[in-house]
Amino acid sequence: MRQIYYTIQILLRGRGSNFIKLMSLTLGLLIGILLFSQIAYELSYENFYKDPECVALMRCRRVKDGIPDKEYDYSTFRPAAADLWEALPDLIESASLSVNFYQPEFYIDDKKLDDVQPMFADTLFFHTIGLDVLRGDPKELGTPLYAFLSQSKARELFGDEEPVGKTLSMGKMMDITVRGIYQDVPGNTAYRHNIVISLPTLEEHIFGRGTWRSNDIYNVFFRLKTPEDVEAMNGRIQKAVERYTETKEGTDVMEFSVLPLPDIYLSTPDTVRRLVILGVLGFSIFFVSIMNYVLAAVASFSRRAKAVGVHKCCGADGTHVLGMFMWETGLLVLTSIVACLMLMCLFREGIEDLLHVRLVELFTWNNLWVPGLTVLLLFFVAGILPGRMFATIPVTQIFRRYTDSKRSWKRGLLFVQFIGVAFILGMLITTIWQYHDLMTRSIGFRTERLAIGQYHMEDPQGVEDAIRRQPYVESVARNSNSLIAHYSTTGLTDTQGNFLCPLHYQNVTKDFPQIVGMKLVEGSWPEHTGEALIGRKVVETMKWGDKALGQRLPVNAQWVGLDSQPTVVGIVEDVRNMGFFMEQTCTAFILSDSRNFAYNVRLKEPLDENLARLNAFVKEAYPKAALEFTTYTDIQRQGYSDVYRFRNTVWVTSVCIFFIVLMGLVGYVSDETQRRSKEIAIRKVNGAEAPSILGLLSMDILKVAVGAVIVGTGFAWYVSGAWLEQFADSVLPSPVWFVLLALLLLALIVLLVIFKAWRIANENPVQSIKSE
Incomplete structure (x- = not known):
């Protein structure tokens, strides 16, 4: 009880420094717990099913010339469930089909x-x-x-x-x-x-019923008799499939396998990469907050040394001093936990939107070990590291001024913090630039003020004409599907019949390409039914060169409402229908009035007001139709929502870590100016001016900051490259931005030093010398 009493008295006397410690611990603990819990949550995907390790999902990939594709397709053919169950009854307990993309x-x-x-x-x-x-x-x-x-x-x-x-x-x-x-x-x-x-x-x-050669839209799940049967099934599945369908297309082979359900989420490199980066972000702010706490504790050595000496004179040994400091850290950590809980309650909706998971799901009983371990790690590192330093203060300290300034510790801790803030801010540059690039990069047509609504109407032309007559509508055209979606597909093959890649195609009405803003590269716009536009990627893949016009597309004519295969009359800039997470697809747009139930509307300004008016009109005019319009810009935002949330996560982490480092730097400069006040006064007496004093202190900080900022921005450059690997055709921001970031960060550090040291640099030196 006596130690608790002494601890409370110490905390009350050091309210200023304790506030800095509390803020550092709270911010570091809050962001650290959230990010670490998010990682643990995502690592536990699919573990809530009954015996999940016995459930396997069928997948396939194409092997071309002996080289398999990097990515697997987790949707396959309908008959696979029943046929493989029949072929492998000793391994499979049951099989099931599901579809979730619609x-x-x-x-x-x-x-x-x-x-x-x-x-x-x-x-x-x-x-x-x-x-x-x-x-x-x-x-x-x-x-x-x-x-x-x-x-x-x-x-x-x-x-x-x-x-x-x-x-x-x-x-x-x-x-x-x-x-x-x-x-x-x-x-x-x-x-x-x-x-x-x-x-x-x-x-x-x-959609109709799928077969072994059509509609590969099904997720095929198997419940195996034992977890070990996954490996056995992978050894036999290829031959089993070959009993029911041909797996070869020219020199290409479709390779089939199964993957245990708990391994599916982490089977993609992009997911693993994102979790690793989240872990680095969480560790960065968590470690920096601990180092800032230690820095604040080390900065108080000269002020608290006599008190430690008094305790030792009264019989306390090093263990008692360490225990007293552990109590102090424990009370601060407990207070920061309460502050974290309050912040989570106050900003619950924002946090849940940021993490895309409800807090009640994030902090389940199975997941509480993560915040518990985080708190324990924080307590022991933040408590023991400075506590052992206090415990080594000699008892003779009570009789003289304690001169050990622990400058090597202070500089080391500042070095770590500067690395952390440079790294996080470097990641912030990348995520801001990347999201802006995704939302503004050309996708093959003009999305400005373009909205789309889809519904199967009996008189689509009549609906189109009714929408066109509205005063806030600039133009209307129909097609089969959203331009940012997975179109109908068929295979492109070379002259030997070898599969090259899928062709994504859809029907469009006359003038549709012009209305949505496609860019014609060669040829002409389609004017007659059966004429088609293709993207540059098709020409490149098929190696048609300047002979693309007049070529026939290998599309099922009946499916697109034609009597014969469509003819290419024009080439347009590629449409990024699958976004920038995937490589550019081969696309084609066929003039046909069949199956065109997607209405593309170019609205006039103001966009939001006119979009609301359009939706109100169709709801009143067609009350039984679920026709609702949304803009392509909103569709893009939804498609890149994970990137948006990651960017916001880095934003929040950056603000918090910058604030922590700012408080640590303020505390360090205050401690240094106080410790060196006599030295500064003597220098001024000997003729030194305020600018030279400020330059002296700034150079002292820059010796630590320059190397740290270079290391931090270099690490940010490396990790940013890993993050951008998930986006096709993406490149890192120019190195100039990272150089400017480093210079700006160093300038801010120097300005803060000047601001904090301004008073002591301009103070009458007599005041400092008189207090000696």
Whole structure:
């Protein structure tokens, strides 16, 4: 109890320095806990299923000339589930099909529902994947227009009412009847859903039934009898597939394998890379906050040395002194924990949006070891490191002035902090530049004021004409699908029949390319049905050179509503339909009035007001249609939401670490000017001017800062390159930006030193000498 009393008295006497320590610990602990918990949360993907290590997902990739593609395709063909179960019954307990890329809107009594995440699946889905069915018979998923709701979604939609038997409208095209309830799926899954709809609903009303050679849109899951059967299945799956379909296309081979469900999320290098960078960010701010705490403690040595000497004269040994400092650190850490909890409560919505996960899911019982370990690490490092220094202060200190300034420690700690802030700010430059580049880089057409809405209408031309007549509409054109999406595909092959790559194609109406702002490179715009535009990538892939015009595209003529294959009449700049996460695709746009149910509308200014007017008009004119418009800019933002959140994470981390380093530097300069006040006074008496004093102090800091800033910005350059590897055609910002960052950071450090030392540099030296 006596140690606690002494500790409280010390904390009360050092309120200024304790505030700096508390702020450093709170910011470092808050960001560190959030980032480390986010990493642990994502590392636990898919672990909530029943025996998840026994569940495997089928995947495939193309092997061209003996060299396999780097990326796997995790969607494959429908018959794979039943056929492989039949071929490998000694390994497979059950197999299931699901589709989750189709995300229609849902309504109840014309009210659009928020956050409905559908999954289309067959009758064995729940058993195979390992989810408990709470009510209902899963066999009913074999009936079209039937569905199961998650427990929480059923409660959200229907409250205390009986959900079984209730209906939801899917896209205002068909009514879905609820036939059962299943356990909630948490957020740490790559396959999120809160409603499972019968697979026949999708196959009979939307896309048709897939075969071994068409509609490779299915996720095929297997529940194996033991976890070891994954390896055994991978050794036999290729031959099993070859019993049912041809796996060779010319010299290319489709290679099939399975991957355990818990390994899927981390199977992509981009995910691993992002988590590593998050770990580096979290460690940076966490370590810098600890070093700032230690720096503040070391800076108080000269002031607290006599008190330590008094305690030792009264019988305290080094262990007691260390214990006293541990109590002090413990109370500050406990206070910072309370402050962190308050900040999490106050900014809960912002934090959840930043991390894209609810805090109640992030801090589950299974995940609480992360913040607990973080707090313990902070406590022991921040407590023991300076505590041992205090414990070594000699008892003779009570009789003389303590002269050990621990300058090597102070400079070392400042060096670490400067590295941290330079690194984080360097990452900030990269993320800001990258997001701006993604949102402003040309994607092959003009997105300014361009909105799109999709719905299958009986008279699409009439709808187009009605929209065109509105005074706030500049132009309208139709096509098959959003320009930023996965189009229909067919294979491009060379003259020997070898597969080259997929061709992404869709139908468009006349004048559509001009209205959406495509850029014609060669040839002419399509004027007659059956004429087509292709991107530069097609010409390059097919090696057509200057002979592209007049070529035939290998597209199923019946599917696009033609009597024969379309003819190329023009070449346009490539459209980045799959965004910049993937390489440029081969694209084609075919003039045909078949299947064109996507309405592209170029609005007049002001955009937001006119977009609202357009949506109000179609809702009033077509109340039974789920036709709603959104801008391509918003679609891009949604597609790059992970990049946006990562940028914001770096923003927040940068602000916090800059503030921590700022407080540490202020404390260091204050301590140094106080410690060297007599030296400065003597220099002034001997003729030194204020600028020379300020230059002396600035150079003292720059000796530490220059090397640290170079190391930090260099590390930021390296890590930025790793981050940008996930984006096709992306390059690092110019090195000039990193050089300017380093110079700006050094200038800010010098300005802060001058600001803090200005008073002592201009003070009458007599005042300092008189106090000696």
